[in-house]
Amino acid sequence: MSAWRKLKYLLPSYRHSEERDMQEELESLAAIAGRRELGNLTLAAENARTVWGWAWLDGIMADLRYAVRVLARQPSFTVVAAVSLALAIGANAAIFSLMDAVLWRDLPVREPERLVLLDRNSLSYLAYSRFAQNAGSAMEGVFAWYSNASRRLDAGGGAQRGTVELVSGSYFPTLGLRTQLGRGILPEDDLRSQPAQVALLSHAYWQRAFGGDRGVVGRPIWVERARFTVVGVAPPEFFGLEVGSVPDVWIPLSTFGSVFSGPNYLDHSSNNFLYVAGRLKPGVNAAQAEAALTPILIQIDIERNGPPATEAARKELLQSKVTLTPASKGLSWLRRRFSKPLRVVFLMVAVGLLLACVNVMGLQFARAGGRQRELAIRMALGASRWRIMRQLVTESAIVAAASGALGLAMFRPAANALASLIGVGGGQTARLVLPLDGTMLWFVAGVSMAAALVSGLLPAWRATRRSLAVGVPQQSQSMTAPPQRRLAGRVAVSVQIALSLVLVAATCLFAFSLQQLRRFDSGVRRERLLVVDVDSNDGGYKDASLVALDARVRGRLAAVPGVAAVSYSQIGVYSGRTSGDAIEADGYQSRNPRDHQAVFDQVGPRFFSTLGTRLIAGRDFEENDTPSAPKVAIISQEFARHFFAGRNPVGLSFSTWDKQLYRVIGVTGDVRHYSREKPERWFYLCELQSQKRTPFFSTRFVVRARSARVVNAAGLRAAILAEDKALRIDEVATADELFDRTVDEDRLIETLAWGFGVLAMVLAAVGLYGLLSYEVTRRTGEIGIRMAVGAQKGDIMRLVLREVALVAGIGFAVGAAGSAALARMAEGLVFGIQAGDPRVELAAAAILAVVVVSAAWLPARRAALTDPMSALRNE
Amino acid sequence: MDLIQGTLEMLVLRTLVFGPLHGYGIAKAIRSSSNEALAIEFGSLYPALKRLELKGLIACKWETSEHNRRAKYYRLTSAGRKQLMEERSKWAEFVNVVSLVMGPNPGEV
Numbered sequence: 001m002s003a004w005r006k007l008k009y010l011l012p013s014y015r016h017s018e019e020r021d022m023q024e025e026l027e028s029l030a031a032i033a034g035r036r037e038l039g040n041l042t043l044a045a046e047n048a049r050t051v052w053g054w055a056w057l058d059g060i061m062a063d064l065r066y067a068v069r070v071l072a073r074q075p076s077f078t079v080v081a082a083v084s085l086a087l088a089i090g091a092n093a094a095i096f097s098l099m100d101a102v103l104w105r106d107l108p109v110r111e112p113e114r115l116v117l118l119d120r121n122s123l124s125y126l127a128y129s130r131f132a133q134n135a136g137s138a139m140e141g142v143f144a145w146y147s148n149a150s151r152r153l154d155a156g157g158g159a160q161r162g163t164v165e166l167v168s169g170s171y172f173p174t175l176g177l178r179t180q181l182g183r184g185i186l187p188e189d190d191l192r193s194q195p196a197q198v199a200l201l202s203h204a205y206w207q208r209a210f211g212g213d214r215g216v217v218g219r220p221i222w223v224e225r226a227r228f229t230v231v232g233v234a235p236p237e238f239f240g241l242e243v244g245s246v247p248d249v250w251i252p253l254s255t256f257g258s259v260f261s262g263p264n265y266l267d268h269s270s271n272n273f274l275y276v277a278g279r280l281k282p283g284v285n286a287a288q289a290e291a292a293l294t295p296i297l298i299q300i301d302i303e304r305n306g307p308p309a310t311e312a313a314r315k316e317l318l319q320s321k322v323t324l325t326p327a328s329k330g331l332s333w334l335r336r337r338f339s340k341p342l343r344v345v346f347l348m349v350a351v352g353l354l355l356a357c358v359n360v361m362g363l364q365f366a367r368a369g370g371r372q373r374e375l376a377i378r379m380a381l382g383a384s385r386w387r388i389m390r391q392l393v394t395e396s397a398i399v400a401a402a403s404g405a406l407g408l409a410m411f412r413p414a415a416n417a418l419a420s421l422i423g424v425g426g427g428q429t430a431r432l433v434l435p436l437d438g439t440m441l442w443f444v445a446g447v448s449m450a451a452a453l454v455s456g457l458l459p460a461w462r463a464t465r466r467s468l469a470v471g472v473p474q475q476s477q478s479m480t481a482p483p484q485r486r487l488a489g490r491v492a493v494s495v496q497i498a499l500s501l502v503l504v505a506a507t508c509l510f511a512f513s514l515q516q517l518r519r520f521d522s523g524v525r526r527e528r529l530l531v532v533d534v535d536s537n538d539g540g541y542k543d544a545s546l547v548a549l550d551a552r553v554r555g556r557l558a559a560v561p562g563v564a565a566v567s568y569s570q571i572g573v574y575s576g577r578t579s580g581d582a583i584e585a586d587g588y589q590s591r592n593p594r595d596h597q598a599v600f601d602q603v604g605p606r607f608f609s610t611l612g613t614r615l616i617a618g619r620d621f622e623e624n625d626t627p628s629a630p631k632v633a634i635i636s637q638e639f640a641r642h643f644f645a646g647r648n649p650v651g652l653s654f655s656t657w658d659k660q661l662y663r664v665i666g667v668t669g670d671v672r673h674y675s676r677e678k679p680e681r682w683f684y685l686c687e688l689q690s691q692k693r694t695p696f697f698s699t700r701f702v703v704r705a706r707s708a709r710v711v712n713a714a715g716l717r718a719a720i721l722a723e724d725k726a727l728r729i730d731e732v733a734t735a736d737e738l739f740d741r742t743v744d745e746d747r748l749i750e751t752l753a754w755g756f757g758v759l760a761m762v763l764a765a766v767g768l769y770g771l772l773s774y775e776v777t778r779r780t781g782e783i784g785i786r787m788a789v790g791a792q793k794g795d796i797m798r799l800v801l802r803e804v805a806l807v808a809g810i811g812f813a814v815g816a817a818g819s820a821a822l823a824r825m826a827e828g829l830v831f832g833i834q835a836g837d838p839r840v841e842l843a844a845a846a847i848l849a850v851v852v853v854s855a856a857w858l859p860a861r862r863a864a865l866t867d868p869m870s871a872l873r874n875e
Numbered sequence: 876m877d878l879i880q881g882t883l884e885m886l887v888l889r890t891l892v893f894g895p896l897h898g899y900g901i902a903k904a905i906r907s908s909s910n911e912a913l914a915i916e917f918g919s920l921y922p923a924l925k926r927l928e929l930k931g932l933i934a935c936k937w938e939t940s941e942h943n944r945r946a947k948y949y950r951l952t953s954a955g956r957k958q959l960m961e962e963r964s965k966w967a968e969f970v971n972v973v974s975l976v977m978g979p980n981p982g983e984v
Contacts, residue, residue: 025898025947026921032944033899038917047922051929 089407094414110176141174165247182232195254243332364459366774396456404448497811505819507757525612572700618666
């Protein structure tokens with residue numbers, strides 16, 4: 001009741017009428033009793049107003065109004081401070097949001113903490129079915145999905161590439177997802193006997209392809225050549241279970257055959273292509289569930305491979321075990337790969353924010369110097385120190401609030417730009433959901449207020465510390481500035497330089513690392529090498545016809561002017577693709593199936609000479625390695641070391657999983673597909689000898705140009721389309737571009753480090769210039785006297801610069817220690833350079849020294865040009 | 876004589892039991908009923924009125940006085956009456972307890 005009445009006083013109109021009423025009452029009483037009798041009526045009224053309880057609000061409003069006036073009178077300070085804080089706050093918000101999406105956020109489904117992944121690796125459809133049928137004792141539900149298949153999508157407006165995720169009927173019910181529109185895919189849609197051609201759209205695809213039309217349910221959409229009916233739209237925050245990708249469309253797993261030509265994986269117990277996850281029953285823990293699921297795993301193995309033949313195999317089979325992985329945050333190799341880079345970048349951004357705060361703090365020190373007279377007068381008039389500090393901090397708070405608002409405005413573009421730096425391989429960037437939600441608003445508000453306190457409290461405390469006596473007479477402020485105030489300014493400069501050095505050193509470190517990476521020898525000569533990706537799916541090519549097509553296209557590309565050599569492959573280089581097989585090699589034995597694993601590629605003739613990869617022994621594939629010739633293979637150095645240790649592999653043989661025997665004709669140097677990769681056990685088969693060539697992978701042609709810039713993409717495209725109009729050219733890129741994409745983490749850090757390094761230098765320059773100008777202005781009188789008694793211009797400049805050098809020196813020393821700490825964190829993120837390399841420190845110090853000297857030069861010159869007469873007259 | 880903290884509001888409520896009064900009237904009434912021992916400063920009485928009004932213990936209305944002057948008259952609300960009863964019993968208890976502790980006047984023993 002009382003609180004409600006009090007709230008009414010917040011209304012200005014109510015307060016005005018109450019105020020009038022009170023004045024009237026007091027006047028009427030004065031008329032009755034006489035003023036003397038009643039005493040100090042103003043005080044009575046003032047005390048009555050405090051009863052209404054909003055005096056503090058009035059005070060704050062007055063502070064705010066006054067602060068806005070003060071700030072408006074000093075637009076240059078206000079703009080510099082607000083913009084530099086806004087840049088830092090926006091960057092912090094963007095990084096925070098990215099870290100939240102990649103590292104911390106739970107899946108937007110019902111009780112995500114009960115979700116577990118059944119196996120880190122993919123499983124077969126058979127395995128999924130058995131788990132789904134028999135896991136009821138431990139699991140509330142088991143579901144599977146086949147992720148991110150790139151397929152042709154047509155929503156009625158023309159075909160485009162899109163990503164399709166095939167999900168089991170149990171997927172949406174087990175996750176407990178609420179759709180935005182319509183329904184999810186249900187178990188009855190996913191019957192093998194009767195696949196329902198229904199599709200759930202992602203929110204983004206719905207917006208993109210249907211313009212967010214709410215009447216989309218029931219409309220048709222084509223996936224490849226099959227017609228599906230839209231049954232619903234997923235909520236915007238749902239991206240499936242894989243962080244970093246958002247499928248465009250979800251369709252039932254049972255429709256696999258209608259969207260993929262070639263073998264239907266659902267019928268093959270050997271194709272491990274599904275991720276399988278489930279929801280634990282309430283009260284069942286992961287260990288209990290593992291125990292319950294392991295017999296099912298063993299049954300699956302027996303169903304697939306038959307009962308174990310030997311006692312040893314039986315024992316080994318009994319050792320197998322289901323390993324559950326918590327999946328509450330979804331699956332994310334992004335998390336593994338980017339968690340450290342993101343942390344380092346976050347640290348840099350935080351240092352950037354601190355720098356911006358110190359920068360504003362320095363400007364505040366300088367500004368407070370110019371306001372001594374005003375503050376002293378206000379204190380002399382009876383304002384308490386606390387009251388004036390509150391006023392000054394209010395000014396900082398306004399600046400910080402403005403920066404927070406600006407930072408929020410920058411959030412969307414900054415977050416999107418950051419997300420686009422996170423690559424997921426194959427030239428694709430991560431698709432992350434980065435909402436501007438309550439968490440972000442709280443984060444920005446918190447950071448802004450912290451910035452206000454950090455940048456405003458100390459200067460306010462300093463500014464109000466002076467006694468009245470010093471301020472009001474105000475004769476010669478420049479000569480008698482108390483030493484502690486000058487100390488504060490100097491400390492601000494030192495801290496600024498130290499923080500800048502940390503950022504600039506980090507920038508140098510990452511720039512140097514990336515330069516080393518670009519020079520990295522991956523086993524392929526990248527210069528003048530182009531990669532052309534050709535998809536022949538629409539032409540209906542398969543097996544022999546596809547093998548023949550690849551050879552014909554190779555011939556056409558070789559005829560394009562300026563082309564020196566052409567070959568092709570399925571995996572190729574830097575493509576992000578991989579394909580594995582189990583190997584039995586002459587004279588190699590191991591019980592562990594992992595030891596038999598190798599990766600392989602089917603390539604065209606003269607593949608290695610086209611790539612410029614070194615052949616250590618033997619020969620390259622030739623045009624006459626045809627099906628009638630003996631089956632041959634080329635192996636990598638690592639393959640040779642692993643399977644044929646110590647022997648000359650050329651002439652030896654190995655067999656693949658399908659028992660086909662290959663004779664080794666050559667050994668190549670190791671090709672690394674990304675910089676930090678360990679050499680893998682590669683073997684290469686000649687596609688010309690292949691009977692089976694599924695159109696699963698498109699063909700990646702590699703084209704070596706005679707000289708730079710002679711071969712243009714248009715010529716290559718025309719040559720390919722001349723073969724068949726139905727061929728689709730998905731990508732034409734230089735090997736350098738492709739290689740650059742493999743260094744995503746480095747690219748992320750490098751780009752950000754550059755951004756923040758430059759920002760740091762700009763902030764440092766602005767802040768130093770401001771502080772030093774202030775110092776010089778304050779010492780105008782002193783300088784005037786020095787010049788009057790015979791100091792030369794050079795002496796004055798030396799005087800100013802010497803002081804800067806001292807302060808800067810301290811900053812450099814502290815900064816060097818700080819950047820050494822940051823460098824230790826960056827260990828393992830940099831390539832080809834030790835994190836604590838002194839060259840990096842020196843380069844950073846040199847760059848920053850240039851900035852400091854230029855920032856100091858102008859004020860020093862101004863000091864030297866002081867006219868002694870006018871300087872002294874001002875006193 | 877100084878007032879114990881918080882008793883001013885109780886006195887105001889008590890004074891208004893006899894009927895509505897304006898601000899100055901309340902001050903005068905307290906003074907006369909205390910045999911001039913309590914000279915309440917108007918500067919502290921007035922905020923106390925506002926506090927009571929905010930709590931809903933008293934209400935006010937503009938009226939014309941016996942000398943044909945307009946003034947704001949305060950009266951007890953039912954909530955104020957209840958509050959006064961409570962305060963009175965609390966006060967009685969307080970006086971009892973304190974006199975128990977203090978005992979008879981030492982000079983009389």
